[in-house]
Amino acid sequence: MAQAHTSTAPGGGSPPAFADATRDETSLRRFLHGLPGVDAVGVEQRAAGLATRSIKKASKLWAIDTAISMVDLTTLEGADTAGKVRSLCAKGRRPDPEVPGVPSVAAICVYPDMVATAVDQLAGSGIGVASVATAFPSGRSSLKVKLEDTAFAVEQGATEIDMVIDRGAFLSGRYGQVFDEIRQVKAACGDAHLKVILETGELATYDNARRASWLALLAGGDFIKTSTGKVSPAATLPVTHVMLQAVHDWHAATGELRGVKPAGGIRTTKDAVRYLVAVREVAGERWLDPRLFRFGASSLLNDLLMQRRTQLSGHYSGPDYVTVD
Template identity: 85%
Template sequence: MAVPSITRSDQGLPAALADATRDETALRRFLHGLPGVDQVGAEQRAAGLATRSIKKASKLWAIDTAITMIDLTTLEGADTVGKVRSLCAKARRPDPERPDVPQVAAICVYPDLVPTAVDALRGTQINIASVATAFPSGRASLAVKVADTESAVEAGATEIDMVIDRGAFLSGRYGQVFDEIRAIKAACGETHLKVILETGELVTYDNVRRASWLALLAGGDFIKTSTGKVSPAATLPVTHVMLQAVRDWHTATGELRGVKPAGGIRNTKDAIRYLVAVHEVAGPQWLSPNLFRIGASSLLNDLLMQRRTQLEGHYSGPDYVTVD
């Protein structure tokens, strides 16, 4: 493994972590030396936390917090300029009748639609995320992946969601995956990098833990569960494992890194379960869009309907919110 020159993530790391990036052998030794994940324990804890109830005042706070964490996403082959503009309008003003509803964290689109989002979101603090690196397969040359990233950044993307080569990871070519993340991070410059693990294809929780640490060692600002194109996408137990990784990274290094579950989170009840997991597994410091995001397309509508219910005392149907 040809490790690129030292970057931000190497400086000041504990010796054990710095040594892990020295070469392929050291990286493999480190990743396979991580504690194994107790599958039964992880799933039982996730199920237990999912039963937590939240009272009315806290539920309204949770709904608004979840809204601020949404990466409002459209990643379809049929996406158009008009659809992206409509989604950006919704991001700016989620509920047109209620200006107190917070804005979402970001819009997530394909690279060719970044200029449309930049124009539509001008003057706001909403981030513009773009998928890159041969999304969703991750099967392309490094040169193509870097060019894809640079194109999105030059167009105005403030966040890049890259996808790892799962074939390389599952074949044990950890150095290749590490080098690609490093190269994409370099291409991002100051743009934040989210590393998509596609956990549904990683098979085991141990692999999810290894991939999480690999992405963190390589400089990813966020680790993300899924492209949303593979089933299963985000799950609570997998998200628990990833939250443990960023918590332990912070304990070891003092650096804060984020987590983004994406795909399959469609209603308020699910969103609140993820917020409970963040609080209990990583800690309350992660209850911020700077450190936790939810990749979603349909979730926002349900959050808005449930918010109206909390404030008005009766259920508001989908006719009261804009259609994506």
């Protein structure tokens, strides 16, 4: 798992390098606005350049299997049923039952009321049970409700919590409020890992994405996540570059490993490979691990399985050969 770390409450467990940054609202604002600005043209050019890289055929199967092992297989619809969650769990355990050697996914991600079903179906599998919380996807509720939402999911057996930040508070410059909410949700998680959803499509600028990334890291997030998947644009390569750079720089300053999860709009094997190249080149090879990088996806797994069969057989296997969600 990602390296454990203590709460970043002001005056408490902040890494020494950043203790001053979280002392009070003024210090937090000064730190976040003191971060180097993002060169928008530069990050977009680098993302586009890395996206053109090809990988050798011998490495293609490794990349596909690595991507499969990083998938948070997700269903977050109002019409979700226990039966749908059970089917998703079965697919997560054995993504392609007819083909040996296919890794299981990293986690199944569901709403809090579906956690118990997922926990029952995944017992003994080693697959995580992730749950969205904190008034997902809007984040518009009281802190009391958000903490109760988190506590309920954890009580039901969730091993990972995906929370959403209050984008309105962040964009209004109320950084201390956002920091405190993340910190308190982290405490409510207990042993569960916390993924902090920034909803970068609503943050509008790369500078805001960088500030939100650092704010989430300072407050104790184990992962920073691009999106809920409910807002467009969702994950993009350039904004994921910004977030990967943040966890790389965090590790350099503190020695702590934190993860990144792009979510929404990643549908093809080609997309996944582009993200894996970015992980290696921006954060580093040690992040090519489901403990530190995830894909939030529902349809991506199907394409990965079809392309995997193609690699093994030498001819294209269409969607008729894998279960389609």
